[in-house]
Amino acid sequence: MFKEEIIKLLVKETRLREEELVNLIEIPPNPELGDYSFPCFILSKREKKAPNQIAEHFAKQIKLPKEIESVRATGPYLNFFINKKILAEQILKINSNFGKSSVGKKHKIVIDFSAPNIGKPMHIGHIRSTILGDSMMRIYNFLDYSPIGINYLGDTGLHIGKLIVAHELWLDKAALKKDPVQELLRLYVKFCEKEKSEVVEGADADEEFSNNEWTNKAKEKLKLLELGDKTAHKIWEDIQKSSGKGFDKVYNLLKVNFNETTGQSKFSEKGKEIVMNALKAGIAKRETDNAVYVQIDKNNPDSKKYILRSNQTASYITQDLGAAVERYKKYKFEKMIYVTDFRQSGHFSALFTILKTLDFDFSDNMFHLGFGTVKFGNEIIASRTGNIILLEDVLNRTIEKAKEEINKRKTKGDPTKVGVGAIKYIILKNEPIKDVQFSWEQALSFEGNTGPYQQYSYARASSIIKKAKSKNFNKAKIDLKKYNLAKEEIALIKKISDFPEIVIQAGDKMNPALIANYSHELCQTFNEFYHNCPVLNPEKDKSFSVSPNPKKQGFEDDKDNNKETEAFRLRLVDSFRTTLENALYLLGIEVMNEM
Numbered sequence: 362m363f364k365e366e367i368i369k370l371l372v373k374e375t376r377l378r379e380e381e382l383v384n385l386i387e388i389p390p391n392p393e394l395g396d397y398s399f400p401c402f403i404l405s406k407r408e409k410k411a412p413n414q415i416a417e418h419f420a421k422q423i424k425l426p427k428e429i430e431s432v433r434a435t436g437p438y439l440n441f442f443i444n445k446k447i448l449a450e451q452i453l454k455i456n457s458n459f460g461k462s463s464v465g466k467k468h469k470i471v472i473d474f475s476a477p478n479i480g481k482p483m484h485i486g487h488i489r490s491t492i493l494g495d496s497m498m499r500i501y502n503f504l505d506y507s508p509i510g511i512n513y514l515g516d517t518g519l520h521i522g523k524l525i526v527a528h529e530l531w532l533d534k535a536a537l538k539k540d541p542v543q544e545l546l547r548l549y550v551k552f553c554e555k556e557k558s559e560v561v562e563g564a565d566a567d568e569e570f571s572n573n574e575w576t577n578k579a580k581e582k583l584k585l586l587e588l589g590d591k592t593a594h595k596i597w598e599d600i601q602k603s604s605g606k607g608f609d610k611v612y613n614l615l616k617v618n619f620n621e622t623t624g625q626s627k628f629s630e631k632g633k634e635i636v637m638n639a640l641k642a643g644i645a646k647r648e649t650d651n652a653v654y655v656q657i658d659k660n661n662p663d664s665k666k667y668i669l670r671s672n673q674t675a676s677y678i679t680q681d682l683g684a685a686v687e688r689y690k691k692y693k694f695e696k697m698i699y700v701t702d703f704r705q706s707g708h709f710s711a712l713f714t715i716l717k718t719l720d721f722d723f724s725d726n727m728f729h730l731g732f733g734t735v736k737f738g739n740e741i742i743a744s745r746t747g748n749i750i751l752l753e754d755v756l757n758r759t760i761e762k763a764k765e766e767i768n769k770r771k772t773k774g775d776p777t778k779v780g781v782g783a784i785k786y787i788i789l790k791n792e793p794i795k796d797v798q799f800s801w802e803q804a805l806s807f808e809g810n811t812g813p814y815q816q817y818s819y820a821r822a823s824s825i826i827k828k829a830k831s832k833n834f835n836k837a838k839i840d841l842k843k844y845n846l847a848k849e850e851i852a853l854i855k856k857i858s859d860f861p862e863i864v865i866q867a868g869d870k871m872n873p874a875l876i877a878n879y880s881h882e883l884c885q886t887f888n889e890f891y892h893n894c895p896v897l898n899p900e901k902d903k904s905f906s907v908s909p910n911p912k913k914q915g916f917e918d919d920k921d922n923n924k925e926t927e928a929f930r931l932r933l934v935d936s937f938r939t940t941l942e943n944a945l946y947l948l949g950i951e952v953m954n955e956m
């Protein structure tokens with residue numbers, strides 16, 4: 362919060378831009394050097410002076426607002442000391458809106474996420490997209506954007522042709538009713554066995570063979586479906602309905618919602634229209650076999666990207682072209698983000714380039730948020746297919762294991778909240794582009810950088826508040842003038858005050874890991890405070906006298922200092938709780954008062 366004051370001050374003094382300063386300002390390694398530090402190197406060239414001299418000049422010159430106590434030059438650094446008491450007063454006042462800001466000005470951001478393929482079960486790659494996209498939705502909402510979450514279902518493509526064939530030949534109706542996802546998977550796997558192809562997860566990733574009777578059957582069915590054949594259409598609807606049930610189960614468990622759910626197939630026609638326009642404009646060309654392509658790189662004839670199949674049916678990119686144009690028409694978004702596996706980055710960069718060449722300038726505001734692989738190490742997941750790791754299996758096993766852990770520790774707590782939170786956390790604490798090493802032991806540990814550790818810290822803070830409920834500490838008058846802040850209190854106050862800026866950064870950089878790692882540090886800082894600064898009845902606590910602080914903690918002189926110190930610390934615990942709850946909310950993780 363006071364970093365913003367320092368930035369404002371430096372904008373005036375240095376004439377650097379706010380955005381530049383946000384990234385330039387550092388936190389000194391040792392709080393004795395200062396709370397924030399501005400390295401003066403960057404001004405050296407412009408001012409034709411050594412950075413040390415610049416720092417000294419500013420230290421003498423600068424007029425400080427009341428929030429900043431003093432400023433000092435240390436070598437090339439200009440170090441700021443903030444007024445901790447004023448900051449503490451502000452921290453005590455925060456409420457459930459803490460961390461929200463108005464930077465978004467209601468601008469629309471479309472987020473295309475989750476996007477599983479109907480007929481196939483959701484796999485662990487989709488979970489990462491779902492969790493990441495949902496967290497970005499929450500972050501943008503907090504920043505007062507108007508995010509629009511779209512679930513772009515993969516409801517067409519060769520796998521649908523394969524499934525229609527299998528559905529006609531081998532469907533077990535009772536099994537479909539009992540467990541739709543399982544039965545559809547069985548059908549798909551059986552087809553792949555016949556075709557001798559690989560069972561794969563992604564959209565348009567299905568193997569196709571040129572002279573295979575099974576591939577041909579699937580292609581035929583797909584063509585029939587696109588031509589509006591009634592029987593094929595009915596089966597397709599049935600597949601859609603059945604797998605929709607499976608998806609909803611997962612979304613309910615994860616508590617994820619969308620503003621719009623639209624299948625890819627809806628955009629085939631629009632896509633084809635765009636392809637035809639591109640042909641007319643000479644941007645796209647026809648191959649001898651009638652397929653249509655765009656040469657992405659003018660100097661490289663090998664950079665052909667096919668945007669229409671030789672049999673004139675739409676492919677993955679044809680539909681994405683159509684969807685992008687329709688979405689812009691509908692939402693006039695300021696930004697659109699696609700959350701998928703990084704291996705689709707070629708697809709998206711081609712999509713953006715083609716749109717740009719076609720003069721759709723909104724393509725400058727489209728981003729691919731690519732993420733790495735979720736790896737399972739040596740833990741074997743019993744899945745019926747071997748290759749496909751089922752999302753539902755992972756979720757259910759995690760909840761099961763959370764239950765075991767809770768029983769073992771003889772604690773309270775809701776296994777679903779702990780299990781789901783653990784999964785969301787292990788996914789989100791990693792930068793999107795990094796791979797996630799998934800292990801149950803790590804995800805569910807109550808110690809270290811995990812979801813349960815943070816939920817547990819929250820519950821601990823809640824139990825302190827609960828014990829003090831009757832004390833009316835919220836009404837106590839607290840005047841910090843005579844209060845000696847302990848260093849653990851200062852650390853906690855400062856940490857809490859960093860939150861609003863972390864949220865802004867997470868939005869700018871499309872990176873919820875910034876929030877996850879912040880909230881981990883917040884919990885660590887809280888736990889340190891809790892161990893060193895007795896909250897309830899501080900004067901009577903034995904640990905009070907062995908405090909590492911040379912100065913006496915809490916209030917001086919006052920007769921009633923015990924009560925006032927207690928009230929101050931309780932309010933601080935409460936502010937911590939509010940901040941942590943908001944941080945975890947942005948990650949989609951629920952908190953519990955008892956655990």
Ligand code: ARG
Pocket residue numbers: 473475476477478513514515562563564681699700701
């Ligand atoms: N269904 C695709 C898959 O599972 C992801 C779709 C992503 N969104 C898009 N507009 N292409 O790989």
